[in-house]
Amino acid sequence: MAKYVHFGLAFAMLAAGHPTKAQESAAQKFGAREDVRQVSLSPDGKRVAMLRATKGASTALFVAELTAGAAPKPILASSGRPDQIDECRWSTSTQLVCTISTLMMQNGRRLGFSRVVTLNADGSGLKELSGETRDAIGGAAQYGGDVLDFLADGDQGGAVLMTRSYGTQQSTGTLLAARLGGLGVERIDTSTLRRQQIEKPNPDASEYISDGHGEIRVMGITPTSNEGMLKSRTSYFYRKAGQRGWQPLSTLTYNGGLTAGFNPYVVDRALNAVYGFDSHNGRKALYRIALDGSMKRELVLENPDVDVDALIQVGRQRRVVGASFATDKRRAVFFDPELQALASSLARALPNETIVEFVDASADEQRLVLFAGSDVDPGRFYLFDRTSKKLTEILPARPQLSGVMLAPVKAITFKASDGTTIPGYLTVPPGSDGKNIPAIVMPHGGPEARDEWGFDWLSQFFANRGFAVLQPNFRGSSGYGTAWFQKNGFQSWRTAVGDVNDAGRYLLSSGIAAPGKIAILGWSYGGYAALQSAVLDPDLFKAIVAIAPVTDLETLRTERAAYVTYAIEDARIGHGPHVREGSPAQNAGRIKVPVLLIHGDQDQNVGVGESRLMASQLRAAGGKVDYIEYKGLTHQLDDADVRADVLDKSDTFINSAFQAKR
Secondary structure (H helix, E strand, O other): OOOEEEOOEEEOOOOOOOOOOOOOOHHHHHHOOOOEEEEEEOOOOOEEEEEEEOOOOOEEEEEEEOOOOOOOEEEEEEOOOOOEEEEEEEOOOOEEEEEEEEEEEEOOEEEEEEEEEEEEOOOOOOEEOOOOOEOOOOOEOOOOOOEEEEOOOOOOOOEEEEEEEEEEEEEOOOOOOEEEEEEEEEEEEOOOOOEEEEEEEEOOEEEEEEOOOOOEEEEEEOOEOOOOOEOOEEEEEEOOOOOOOOEEEEEEEEEOOEEEOOEEEEEEOOOOEEEEEEEEOOEEEEEEEEOOOOOOEEEEEOOOOOOEEEEEEEOOOOEEEEEEEEOOOEEEEEOOHHHHHHHHHHHHHOOOOOEEEEEEEOOOOOEEEEEEEEOOEEEEEEEEEOOOOEEEEEEEOOHHHOOOOOOOEEEEEEEOOOOOEEEEEEEOOOOOOOOOEEEEEOOOOOOOOOOOOOOOHHHHHHHHOOOEEEEEOOEOEOOOOHHHHOOOOOOOHHHHHHHHHHHHHHHHHOOOEEEEEEEEEEEOHHHHHHHHHHHHOOOOOOOEEEEOOOOOHHHHHHHOOOOOOHHHHHHHHOOOHHHHHOOHHHHHHHOOOOEEEEEEOOOOOOOOHHHHHHHHHHHHOOOOEEEEEEOOOOOOOOOHHHHHHHHHHHHHHHHHHHHHOO
């Protein structure tokens, strides 16, 4: 049994435990976490490593031989309260590298910490790869580094290229005190832990991008103010191949959640160029810039309606083979003709699973791990052998839903009150005609995000329970360009929440929602929109469920005050009348319908104090509010039992509110 203890982290084997399907309620089936959370294929293509959900909030790392009848073996686990295994990948065919994280109290604040470790495929030999991570006053640094490259192609010994956060060190043995700190890069042998400094620490460095083969080609510099706050711009520099000097590449600025300027992502060594995203006709597009000194800039892919926002990468070096964007569904464009043909043939071979993603590959790229799923299939992982053309299922993502009929998701549009056409996704109960039934509007989180076509456990649960669910991509959502984003969903809350309310009016006017049976439910920003919807129109929705919601914009600002990103977050929230007018907790007297508030007490995204404040304000205003707080959980409430409880209580609460309105 592998065990690792450091900085309060404790990892040990945890037994999987799930009730039988006959015992499971709908809430348990839909609330269950994804069974397979990540899959990595060994360089020789003979083993897979899988992060799998186990009992409650726990997660375990399993390793399986890719031979018939071989059972996955657990080698490492985390409790999820609050320690987590975030990601594991193979450094060699016998050795893994994992990133782990936890929450700890430091200087009176709850902070997130990460570390990178390595271990053998049987769970033995667990060692820490993160470098010395203490600052000048002896406190533990939060950031344990990121793996930039896996430098071994087989079993010749593993090495990784990693960023390292150097604490500020002081030496008083000389006439002048020496100070060294910042982000640097090291090459680390994963077997011997021998370290070689590749990039000296730079106090303003925020990012490094390698060429996939161990050479750093791009560096991001984000300066800080005299108070230590990050400024709202990052300057990128590049190197010519084989040289050490830095030359200017681009400047990226941040303003209210929007970025402007070329944002580099991946260096292609063969092309001697960097791929990144920049604005084109008001929308994000994919560009490629030569790193040979010419700065030749090419527009690689754009879409006139939506942002091009994702790269498709394969192989150990994560080479770019395409990009994608989401219109009504996510569309992939491959630059590699062979992979385009392969993706098309796989889509035909999996007729009910229209989303196909490349997950990982062996060193020679002859064996590929794929994920395929759809709106009515939560998805499953496959192994594809390009030599034999054989496709083999590894595991389903959500086995608890096997045999459960899921509801098709339809892309729709509706008109906002000012005539703007708003896109969204409508899910209706399986077999229903979608008319005169209970309905829920479900705004997404973010707000710098958007909903996409595919499986969604929340909307599918409520469709299973007889509700129509509409997920609007209101103005303030990302993915539709600068004009659609406006000033973000907080500063432009009247437009964003107005669109959300117009989604409810559409459900009523179209005859989908039965009169008096329409509710709103949201998580994070979606919870904010759910609460603020009643501030704009107290009579529209008959029940509000807000999970981990922002409830007061000034409180949200205060929560960020101690962090280096405060200036950026301060600009994102903005100043002016909208702060008070756009805070549900400051307008609780306008909310006349029952409210269910749900929050985890370890939430770092939105402090639990926001829901406590909202509950207090509603009670003071004479409102009806139920408040549920889950101990030991963060923003995602990533615990199967808790999620089942959330679903069950939300369903009961909404139906009770509907009954009370009769």
